[in-house]
Structures are given as structure tokens and as C-alpha cells.
Amino acid sequence: MTFAWAIVLLVLLPLAAAALSFAFPRRGGWLAAGAAVGIGVGTAQLIRAVLADGAQIHQVGGWGAPLGIDLRADGLAVWMLLVAGINGAAVALYSSRYFGMERSEEGRHRERYFWPLFLFLWTALNALFLSADIFNLYVTLEMLGFAAVMLAALAGGRDALAAAMRYLLVSLSASLFYLLGVALVYGQCGTVDLRLLAAQAPAQPAPWVALALMTGGLATKTALLPMHFWLPPAHASAPAPVSALLSALVVKGSFYILLRLWFEAFQVRMTPAVAQALGALGAAAILWGSISALRQARLKLLIAHSTVAQIGYLFLLFPRAASPKAGFLGWSGGLILLGAHACAKTAMFLTAGNILHAVGHDRIKDLEGVTRGLPVSMFAFGLSALSLVGLPPSGGFAGKWLLLSAGVAQGQWWWIAMVLFGSLLAAAYVVRVLTHAFTSGSKPAILNPIPPVMEWTALVLAIVAAGFGLAAFWPAELLRAGAPQAMPFLAGGAAP
Amino acid sequence: MNIDGLVLLGILLSSFLTGVAIFFLNEESHRLRTWLNLLGAGLKLILVAALLWGIYQGHEYSFSIDFLPGIPLALGADAHSVLFVTLSTVLWFWTTLYAVGYLEGSPHRSRFFGFFSLCVTATTGIALSANLVTFLTFYELLTVTTYPLVVHRGTEDAMRGGRIYLAYTMLGGTVLLLAVVWLHGLAGPIAFRERGAIESLMATRRGELQALFMLFMIGIGFKAALVPLHGWLPKAMVAPAPVSALLHAVAVVKAGAFGIVRIVHDVFGIENAAKLGVLQPLAIAAGVTILYGSLLALFQDGLKKRLAYSTVSQVSYIVLGTAILGPLATIGGLVHLVHQGLMKITLFFGAGNYAETLGIHRVSEMNGVGRRMPWTTAAFTVAALGMIGLPPLAGHVSKSYLNQGAAAAGQEWVAILLAASSLLNAAYFLPILWRAWFMSPPRQWPHEHAFGRWETHWMLLAAPLVTAGLVLWAGLSAESSFSPLAWVKLIAAREYGP
Numbered sequence: 001m002t003f004a005w006a007i008v009l010l011v012l013l014p015l016a017a018a019a020l021s022f023a024f025p026r027r028g029g030w031l032a033a034g035a036a037v038g039i040g041v042g043t044a045q046l047i048r049a050v051l052a053d054g055a056q057i058h059q060v061g062g063w064g065a066p067l068g069i070d071l072r073a074d075g076l077a078v079w080m081l082l083v084a085g086i087n088g089a090a091v092a093l094y095s096s097r098y099f100g101m102e103r104s105e106e107g108r109h110r111e112r113y114f115w116p117l118f119l120f121l122w123t124a125l126n127a128l129f130l131s132a133d134i135f136n137l138y139v140t141l142e143m144l145g146f147a148a149v150m151l152a153a154l155a156g157g158r159d160a161l162a163a164a165m166r167y168l169l170v171s172l173s174a175s176l177f178y179l180l181g182v183a184l185v186y187g188q189c190g191t192v193d194l195r196l197l198a199a200q201a202p203a204q205p206a207p208w209v210a211l212a213l214m215t216g217g218l219a220t221k222t223a224l225l226p227m228h229f230w231l232p233p234a235h236a237s238a239p240a241p242v243s244a245l246l247s248a249l250v251v252k253g254s255f256y257i258l259l260r261l262w263f264e265a266f267q268v269r270m271t272p273a274v275a276q277a278l279g280a281l282g283a284a285a286i287l288w289g290s291i292s293a294l295r296q297a298r299l300k301l302l303i304a305h306s307t308v309a310q311i312g313y314l315f316l317l318f319p320r321a322a323s324p325k326a327g328f329l330g331w332s333g334g335l336i337l338l339g340a341h342a343c344a345k346t347a348m349f350l351t352a353g354n355i356l357h358a359v360g361h362d363r364i365k366d367l368e369g370v371t372r373g374l375p376v377s378m379f380a381f382g383l384s385a386l387s388l389v390g391l392p393p394s395g396g397f398a399g400k401w402l403l404l405s406a407g408v409a410q411g412q413w414w415w416i417a418m419v420l421f422g423s424l425l426a427a428a429y430v431v432r433v434l435t436h437a438f439t440s441g442s443k444p445a446i447l448n449p450i451p452p453v454m455e456w457t458a459l460v461l462a463i464v465a466a467g468f469g470l471a472a473f474w475p476a477e478l479l480r481a482g483a484p485q486a487m488p489f490l491a492g493g494a495a496p
Numbered sequence: 497m498n499i500d501g502l503v504l505l506g507i508l509l510s511s512f513l514t515g516v517a518i519f520f521l522n523e524e525s526h527r528l529r530t531w532l533n534l535l536g537a538g539l540k541l542i543l544v545a546a547l548l549w550g551i552y553q554g555h556e557y558s559f560s561i562d563f564l565p566g567i568p569l570a571l572g573a574d575a576h577s578v579l580f581v582t583l584s585t586v587l588w589f590w591t592t593l594y595a596v597g598y599l600e601g602s603p604h605r606s607r608f609f610g611f612f613s614l615c616v617t618a619t620t621g622i623a624l625s626a627n628l629v630t631f632l633t634f635y636e637l638l639t640v641t642t643y644p645l646v647v648h649r650g651t652e653d654a655m656r657g658g659r660i661y662l663a664y665t666m667l668g669g670t671v672l673l674l675a676v677v678w679l680h681g682l683a684g685p686i687a688f689r690e691r692g693a694i695e696s697l698m699a700t701r702r703g704e705l706q707a708l709f710m711l712f713m714i715g716i717g718f719k720a721a722l723v724p725l726h727g728w729l730p731k732a733m734v735a736p737a738p739v740s741a742l743l744h745a746v747a748v749v750k751a752g753a754f755g756i757v758r759i760v761h762d763v764f765g766i767e768n769a770a771k772l773g774v775l776q777p778l779a780i781a782a783g784v785t786i787l788y789g790s791l792l793a794l795f796q797d798g799l800k801k802r803l804a805y806s807t808v809s810q811v812s813y814i815v816l817g818t819a820i821l822g823p824l825a826t827i828g829g830l831v832h833l834v835h836q837g838l839m840k841i842t843l844f845f846g847a848g849n850y851a852e853t854l855g856i857h858r859v860s861e862m863n864g865v866g867r868r869m870p871w872t873t874a875a876f877t878v879a880a881l882g883m884i885g886l887p888p889l890a891g892h893v894s895k896s897y898l899n900q901g902a903a904a905a906g907q908e909w910v911a912i913l914l915a916a917s918s919l920l921n922a923a924y925f926l927p928i929l930w931r932a933w934f935m936s937p938p939r940q941w942p943h944e945h946a947f948g949r950w951e952t953h954w955m956l957l958a959a960p961l962v963t964a965g966l967v968l969w970a971g972l973s974a975e976s977s978f979s980p981l982a983w984v985k986l987i988a989a990r991e992y993g994p
Contacts, residue, residue, distance in 0.1 A: 397633075
């Protein structure tokens with residue numbers, strides 16, 4: 001029964017709030033606050049249930065797969081719900097002041113569309129994390145992509161529209177690839193349910209071509225190198241809260257489906273070659289993303305390129321977790337890193353939004369003195385940088401520690417060097433920004449005051465990112481308790 | 497974990513919370529900030545005193561929380577911890593007082609003292625760490641919290657110094673992280689233990705242990721400024737004097753030296769390390785650093801630069817003592833951890849006083865400064881003579897134990913090295929003292945400040961006088977039962993076992 005209530009709170013409530021906020025645009029902030037509280041309660045319920053009894057299944061309408069639709073909450077799903085919940089709530093709080101700051105017709109116009117789209121996006125994410133079959137995953141992915149593109153276009157202006165248009169085309173064609181793969185799998189295997197697929201996989205594995213289509217589509221949506229080209233302009237030109245949502249959460253939706261495919265439904269197809277190939281693309285993304293972040297002249301573009309690099313880290317999960325020797329280390333490491341990156345990246349984009357609003361530009365070389373006028377924001381940036389670089393005790397450190405330990409357990413030194421080198425590059429590009437907090441020189445040139453809520457939201461989130469390594473055993477245990485039964489080695493093939 | 501363990505947490509929080517509170521203060525609330533600073537430093541002193549008393553009474557202290565499944569973050573108070581935490585807490589108190597006087601009226605003091613407190617939190621955390629992960633955590637925190645102090649002035653020079661500092665220390669941190677993760681992969685969580693925690697690997701994993709030892713020494717060597725990893729240290733001299741004092745005597749360089757001692761004593765174990773054949777290369781690296789630092793110090797005209805190279809050289813005495821097998825050398829190295837701290841902080845306080853009161857930054861400007869500032873110069877003289885190794889001062893105690901230890905271990909080259917280093921020390925310190933006391937002062941000082949009654953601000957004067965007093969005390973009462981030397985002898989006895 002718990003699960004049914006949780007579904008109401010996690011999916012139906014934000015959906016209703018989205019509809020209401022469209023009808024009552026002035027109440028958008030309050031509706032989002034209500035949805036956030038409900039989502040928080042629902043997530044907490046599910047986490048308790050998973051910790052107590054392991055993965056939870058809900059058969060919608062009582063039919064059950066393969067006839068009906070199943071929803072499921074396991075360790076991975078509730079962890080993703082939690083990450084989305086924390087970041088969603090922060091973005092909602094921030095946005096309650098952000099759009100009102102402009103005090104123009106245009107600002108009100110944007111706010112009017114922001115709340116319904118934002119709540120719809122949150123609904124889609126929650127539904128996606130709870131889906132237990134590859135077709136439902138497609139539907140929710142499509143909902144997510146639709147909301148994301150509309151939000152990216154919200155800033156208006158030629159650059160933003162061009163970026164959003166490209167985003168739309170990429171997103172649609174990637175979804176089509178994925179859908180094609182789903183159709184092929186259904187034709188061959190006769191079911192779309194993740195667990196049934198996993199159960200019959202040894203006898204009747206899904207065709208490689210279907211897997212290739214689905215993986216290609218999802219990797220494009222996740223902006224894995226070399227399909228990353230659409231991300232920096234789309235993420236950098238959107239309004240700050242939207243950039244935060246796109247970088248912190250939206251790309252992780254498609255990444256989540258990749259995990260479901262490769263580690264659950266089609267686990268038999270996860271050969272070392274596949275794992276190493278995905279990992280190698282991740283490594284290339286770390287290099288390319290970090291180096292191009294170093295070369296950016298604008299703050300938001302730097303942060304967006306850093307997202308490309310950090311997504312690369314997530315793909316290092318594949319070669320780590322696919323090995324029975326290091327399964328749990330790689331799995332929990334990659335997912336903790338995912339949560340840490342989400343919080344740090346949201347905090348960074350919100351900070352960038354504050355700076356942009358305060359001085360009207362985000363040119364890194366002209367930030368001298370500016371940051372001294374916004375000490376709280378700058379502190380938030382510094383703390384989230386700790387997590388991106390992976391310094392203790394941040395969540396990023398805990399994630400990297402586990403990935404490194406997995407690499408040691410496997411004896412794969414090349415990957416270890418990659419993780420460490422990526423950290424140094426990350427340090428180099430965040431220091432480029434942080435340096436300006438300390439330079440002496442011109443007086444801070446703050447043009448517009450920033451509401452304290454907007455500064456403090458970023459700071460609180462940054463503190464979460466920089467501090468949650470201290471309690472990293474908790475998500476690790478959650479992931480272990482709720483690991484899908486198809487993947488016993490993810491629950492501790494090798495103890496850390 | 498026990499109730500007593502909360503004392504350890506309290507020692508960390510006393511400065512951490514102080515730092516956080518100071519960040520929120522207005523730039524103008526000078527009095528409140530000073531009180532907060534002294535309150536935090538005083539509270540920490542009291543807690544450390546309570547810790548010492550408790551250990552004397554036979555209490556055991558430990559505190560831990562889960563970090564990852566099976567890997568705790570743990571604090572403890574063994575003999576090494578107590579030595580370093582006492583040193584850093586005592587010196588922090590006086591440095592705080594000094595810094596309040598030194599930075600009076602300059603901008604961004606809330607930011608400065610906030611990071612100052614966090615920096616000391618990281619240092620005491622390093623001292624109290626009971627396992628490798630905890631050590632690594634505070635070690636990296638130290639890097640992060642000292643950067644804002646190094647670049648505090650915000651000038652182009654300061655920013656460049658800060659960049660170089662970060663580049664070196666981040667690289668060192670990365671190497672250290674690699675070593676720690678690797679060792680965890682081999683042996684599981686490593687808790688610090690007397691005589692080493694890797695006994696079980698000695699038979700089967702010899703090659704890997706040698707490689708690991710090298711990685712550890714390189715990773716920590718960046719902070720300990722072992723040649724050729726020392727490049728950041730002279731550049732970081734752009735920091736304000738109290739920061740330099742802290743960096744050289746208590747925090748960064750000293751934390752590096754302490755880290756090397758920790759790894760050799762309580763991760764590998766001196767005897768195991770000797771069996772692995774890794775101590776001799778370390779001793780040679782330390783020897784090279786000692787000579788190189790002293791030689792370069794000779795050619796520096798900038799007073800702080802000269803002191804910086806002197807630090808490079810002196811800190812490696814600690815490493816040298818650690819790298820020679822035998823209790824006497826171990827005692828010599830460890831006791832220098834305390835003695836060098838006391839002497840070097842006094843020297844930096846002196847250099848800061850000259851700069852702040854008279855605008856003197858170079859050795860060549862120091863003619864007759866002893867007549868204008870007799871008290872500061874007296875303190876400076878005591879510390880400099882101690883560095884040279886003149887009996888009965890603190891430095892002499894360290895050097896004589898090092899000499900005896902080297903002789904006992906059959907390493908005669910060390911005696912020659914130490915003699916050469918002492919000569920060089922004399923060669924770069926005595927001219928300063930000669931100028932200060934015996935040459936006639938110029939008609940006008942470069943940039944003179946009047947501070948009323950005393951030769952300089954009383955806060956600037958109190959700190960070096962106290963630390964110079966401690967230099968005298970550590971030397972004179974070395975053989976008594978309550979002195980750094982007595983404590984260090986206890987450590988050595990435990991490291992070598994019955």
C-alpha cells in the first residue's frame with residue numbers, strides 16, 4: 001500500500017501541480033513548494049521500504065507483467081528519486097525569486113511557462129525512475145525531453161532558440177533510435193519488462209542491432225562524447241535554474257536507462273569489450289570536456305563543458321561495475337558520483353545565475369572584484385568545486401574513491417590514471433574562476449542586488465555536495481540493500 | 497568510540513566553528529572578531545590540556561564515524577598525535593595573537609581569520625587522524641584552506657605564488673591519494689599502529705610495498721618540501737608574515753614532515769621499512785635537501801626568502817632522523833619537529849616585526865636594527881643561534897641526538913653532513929646578527945611606524961618573546977621529565993618495542 005501512495009505523491013501530485021500552475025500562473029511557486037513536500041514524503045517512504053525489505057514492485061491495476069504495467073522501486077531508483085528531489089526542491093526555491101527579479105513583461109511571461117514545464121519535467125523524471133519496462137521508459141523519456149527542450153528555449157533570443165532547436169532535433173532523433181530498438185526487442189523477445197527480459201536473456205538474448213540502436217540513442221541524450229556537441233550551447237544559454245535542471249538531472253535520466261539496459265535486462269550481453277568501449281568513450285569525454293572547459297571565456301560555458309567531462313566519469317562505471325571483482329565498488333562509486341555531481345552542478349549554475357544577474361555578464365576574465373560583492377555565492381562556487389575536483393570530504397571524493405578502489409581491485413591502472421588526471425584538470429578549470437575571488441583591484445561592480453534566498457539556496461546545495469562524503473556509507477548501503485536480484489555482484493561481489 | 501572521544505571532536509570543532517562564525521562577521525566588528533579568535537584558540541588549548549591530563553590518568557581517546565562501508569573516519573590520540581597537536585595548538589594561540597596585531601587595519605580580515613581557523617582545524621585533524629583515510633582527508637583540506645591565506649594580499653605576485661602553491665600541492669595530493677587507495681586495495685583499511693600495519697604483506701608483496709613507499713614519500717614530499725619538490729615554498733613567501741610563520745612551523749611544511757614520520761613509523765614501521773631497503777634513499781633525499789636548502793639560503797637577500805630556504809633545510813632534519821634506523825636518530829628527528837617549529841616561528845615573527853614596524857624586508861637593510869628593536873632582535877637571536885645548534889638551545893639537542901643516532905647506525909656521512917649544514921647555518925644567520933647588533937643604524941628606516949610605548953605593537957612583541965622563551969626552555973630542560981625530549985623518548989621506546 002505504501003508504494004501506491006508513494007506513486008500518488010511522486011507522479012500524480014507534481015502532474016496535478018503542473019496543470020494547476022498553468023491555470024494559476026501567479027501561484028506557481030506555492031504549487032511547486034507543495035509538490036516538493038509531497039515528493040519528499042513519497043521518496044522518504046520508498047527509501048524506508050527499500051532499506052527494510054529490498055526492492056518494491058507495484059502492479060498497476062493489479063494485472064502484473066507481462067499483461068499489465070509494473071512500477072518498481074529498488075536501491076538505484078530511490079537514490080535517483082532522492083537526487084532529483086533535492087535538486088528539484090532547490091531549483092524551485094531559487095526560481096521563486098529568479099523570474100520575479102526582472103520585473104518586466106518578459107520576465108512574467110517566462111515565469112508563466114516555467115512552472116508548468118518545470119513541474120512536468122519533475123513528474124517525468126519521477127515516473128522514469130519508477131518504470132520497470134523499456135516501453136514505459138521510452139514514454140517517460142519522451143516526456144522528459146519535451147519539457148527539457150521547451151525549458152531550454154525559455155530564455156528567448158537567437159542563440160537560445162538556435163541551441164534549443166538543435167537540442168530538439170537531437171533529442172527527437174535519439175528517441176527514435178531508442179524506440180526502434182525497443183520495437184526490435186519486443187519483436188524478438190515478446191516482452192518489454194526488464195525482469196522478464198533478464199530472465200529469458202540467456203536462452204533468447206536481444207539482438208545486437210537493437211542494443212546498438214538503443215545505446216546510441218541514449219548516449220546521445222546523455223551527451224557522451226562524441227555526441228556531446230549539442231550540450232554546451234543548450235545548457236549555457238538557458239536561464240540559470242533551467243541550466244541547473246538540464247545539467248544536473250535531465251542527462252541523468254537517459255543515463256539511468258542505460259544502466260537499466262546493460263546491468264539488468266541485457267546483462268548477458270555485457271561483455272568486457274562493451275564495458276571497456278563505453279568506459280573509453282567516458283575517458284575521452286573527461287579529457288575533451290575538461291580541456292575545453294579550460295579554454296572557455298564565459299562562466300556558464302565553462303560549467304557546461306565541465307558537465308561533459310563529469311558525464312565521462314559516470315561512464316567509467318561500466319567497466320568497473322561489470323566486473324564481478326569490483327562490482328559493488330564501481331556501481332556505488334559511479335552512482336554516488338552522480339549524486340554529488342548533480343548537487344555540485346546545480347549549485348554552480350545557480351551561482352553563475354547570481355553573478356550574471358548581479359553584473360550583467362559572465363566573462364571570466366572580468367569577474368575580478370565582482371565576486372567579492374557576492375561572497376556567499378562565491379563560497380558556494382568554491383564548495384561545489386571541491387566536489388567536482390573530488391577533494392575530501394565531498395561526495396565527489398567518495399565516488400572517486402570507490403571508482404579508484406574498483407580499479408585497484410581489477411588491477412586496471414590505466415583507468416586509475418585517467419580518474420586522477422581528470423581531477424587535476426578539474427582543479428585547473430575551477431581555479432581559473434576562484435582566483436578572481438582573491439584578486440585585489442577595482443571595487444565590486446554590483447549593478448543589481450541579488451535576493452538572499454538565491455545566494456543561500458546555492459550555498460546550501462554546495463554544502464550538501466561538499467559534505468555528504470562524510471555519510472557516503474549511507475547511499476552505498478541503500479544501493480546494496482536495493483540491488484536488483486538479477487545483479488547479485490552489484491550488491492557486493494567484492495567488499496570495499 | 498567513547499565519551500572521552502568527544503574531546504577529540506571538540507578540539508577540531510573549537511577552531512572549525514570559530515572559523516565559520518568569523519566568516520559571517522562584518523569587516524568592522526574588530527573587537528568581536530578578536531574575542532572570537534582568542535576564545536577559539538583558548539578553548540582549544542584547554543581541551544588539549546584536558547586531553548594530556550586524561551592520557552596521564554590512563555584514559556583512551558577515540559572517535560569514529562562511518563565513511564564508506566567498512567572504512568571509518570577515525571580520530572585518536574596516540575603519542576605522535578599528542579606531540580603534534582600540542583605543538584600546533586600552543587603555537588596557534590600565539591600566532592593568532594600576533595596575526596590580530598599584524599593585520600590591524602588591513603582589508604578582508606574576516607575572510608583571513610575564517611580561513612586561518614579552518615587551516616588550524618585541518619592541521620590538528622592531521623595530528624589526530626587515526627587512520628590513513630582520515631589523514632588524507634585533513635591533508636587535502638589543509639591544501640584548500642591555506643590557498644586563500646597565501647593569496648591574501650591579492651596582488652599579481654600573490655596570485656602567481658598561490659597558483660604555484662596549488663599546482664604543487666594538488667599534484668602531491670593526487671599522488672598521495674593513489675598511494676592510499678592502492679594500499680587499501682592490498683591491505684584493507686589502514687589504522688595507524690606502532691611498529692607498522694603492513695606486517696602481513698612483508699613476505700609476499702615486497703615490490704609493491706617499495707613502490708608504495710616511494711609514492712607516499714613523493715606525495716607527502718611536496719608539502720614537506722623535499723628537493724626537488726620544494727619549488728612552491730619560496731614562491732609562497734608572498735603571504736603575510738603570520739601565515740608564513742604558520743606554514744613553516746606548524747601547518748603545511750610541518751604537516752608534511754609529520755606525515756612522513758607517520759607513514760614510516762605507523763604505516764610501514766621503521767624496522768619493516770629498513771627491511772624493504774627504502775630508508776637509505778629517503779635519507780639521501782633528506783641529506784640533499786638539507787645541503788641544498790642551506791646553500792641557497794646563503795644567497796638570499798630577502799629576509800623571508802632566506803628563512804624559507806632555511807626551512808627547506810631544517811625540516812629535512814626531521815626526515816633524516818626518521819630515515820635512519822635506531823632509537824637515537826628517531827628521537828633526534830622527532831624532537832626537531834617541535835624544536836624547529838618553536839625556532840622558526842620565532843624567526844618569522846621577528847621578520848614580520850621588522851617589516852611591519854620599520855619597513856625592513858632585506859637582510860641588507862638590517863644594520864643596527866638591534867638598537868631600535870632590542871626585544872624583537874633578542875628573540876630573533878635566540879632562535880637563530882638555536883638553528884645553528886649552539887648549546888644549550890633547542891637546536892643543539894636535536895642535532896646531538898641525530899649525530900649519535902647516525903654514529904650508532906654506522907652512517908658516518910651524516911656526521912659530516914650535519915657539520916657542513918651547521919657551518920652553513922652559521923654562515924647565513926651570523927651576518928644577520930652581526931648587522932643587527934653591531935653595525936650602526938641608518939639615519940632613516942625605510943618605512944617607520946610608531947606604536948607608542950613599546951618598540952612595536954604589544955601583540956607583535958608578546959608572541960616572539962614567548963616562543964623564544966620556549967626555545968630556551970626546550971633546550972635547558974630537555975633532560976627533565978616534562979619536556980618535548982622526554983615525550984619523544986617515550987615514542988621511540990614504543991616504536992622499537994622491547
